[in-house]
Amino acid sequence: xxxxxxxxxxxxxxxxxxxxxxxxxxxxxxxxxxxxxxxxxxxxxxxxxxxxxxxxxxxxxxxxxxxxxxxxxxxxxxxxxxxxxxxxxxxxxxxxxxxxxxxxxxxxxxxxxxxxxxxxxxxxxxxxxxxxxxxxxxxxxxxxxxxxxxxxxxxxxxxxxxxxxxxxxxxxxxxxxxxxxxxxxxxxxxxxxxxxxxxxxxxxxxxxxxxxxxxxxxxxxxxxxxxxxxxxxxxxxxxx
Numbered sequence: 001x002x003x004x005x006x007x008x009x010x011x012x013x014x015x016x017x018x019x020x021x022x023x024x025x026x027x028x029x030x031x032x033x034x035x036x037x038x039x040x041x042x043x044x045x046x047x048x049x050x051x052x053x054x055x056x057x058x059x060x061x062x063x064x065x066x067x068x069x070x071x072x073x074x075x076x077x078x079x080x081x082x083x084x085x086x087x088x089x090x091x092x093x094x095x096x097x098x099x100x101x102x103x104x105x106x107x108x109x110x111x112x113x114x115x116x117x118x119x120x121x122x123x124x125x126x127x128x129x130x131x132x133x134x135x136x137x138x139x140x141x142x143x144x145x146x147x148x149x150x151x152x153x154x155x156x157x158x159x160x161x162x163x164x165x166x167x168x169x170x171x172x173x174x175x176x177x178x179x180x181x182x183x184x185x186x187x188x189x190x191x192x193x194x195x196x197x198x199x200x201x202x203x204x205x206x207x208x209x210x211x212x213x214x215x216x217x218x219x220x221x222x223x224x225x226x227x228x229x230x231x232x233x234x235x236x237x238x239x240x
Contacts, residue, residue: 002186002200002207008214013085021090021218023074023083028214029203031115032123032134035094037101045128048156049174052164055121056171058100059110061231068226070113088222091116093123113226115150117166122152126202131155132164136217137186137198137209139230141237146230148220151195153181163188163195165238167231172240186212192237 007027013020045051062069072089075082091099091112097120100110112120118134125132132154139149152164162178172178181188186197186209198212208214 004207007206031092031119032203033092033094037097038094051124053171056168059112059117061167062111093120096120114167118150118152133200133202135197135200137196140194141192148225170240
């Protein structure tokens with residue numbers, strides 16, 4: 001059963017150094033921010049389908065030399081204020097969008113891992129007046145744990161809730177390519193894959209599934225969540 005709780009505060013670099021998920025301590029719903037350039041997209045999309053296709057086609061999974069990377073550097077004033085998070089950085093929606101804006105001049109896509117791009121999707125859906133939740137949990141293939149995983153669920157035009165996988169290389173056919181899910185549960189099968197939600201949130205509400213807490217998700221190491229294997233397996237089994 002989903003249990004509504006107080007929006008949690010998560011420690012950042014300022015409190016725990018390189019193990020932090022962001023530079024400063026933050027509440028988890030702050031990831032769904034509306035800072036520039038998010039507001040520029042307020043009237044850009046005319047449908048849920050356009051948002052689905054935008055996130056999947058305009059952002060790439062961050063692989064460097066075939067390995068997943070999530071290193072972030074903060075370097076101001078020629079090194080006078082220089083810090084780095086090299087393990088697992090959670091981008092806000094606006095930061096993920098900025099990677100797209102900054103990379104356009106080089107002809108490259110935006111970048112973000114599963115949490116980054118699914119957070120962006122949830123933010124754009126909410127900003128457009130549609131219902132959506134960000135979900136953090138795990139994904140399995142059969143009995144094999146592929147890793148911790150961030151994804152989203154959204155309500156379609158007919159009131160059905162569907163699962164959105166932001167790390168796909170190509171968008172599925174809308175809407176049936178996005179599997180229907182029962183929002184009262186946390187266990188959703190997509191072919192050979194099983195998505196299990198541990199936490200679920202939007203800008204106002206935060207839920208945890210029974211004894212699965214945000215602290216449990218934070219225990220995942222970078223390699224437990226971000227891997228070429230998980231990315232490739234998800235794309236192969238969604239078959240789009």
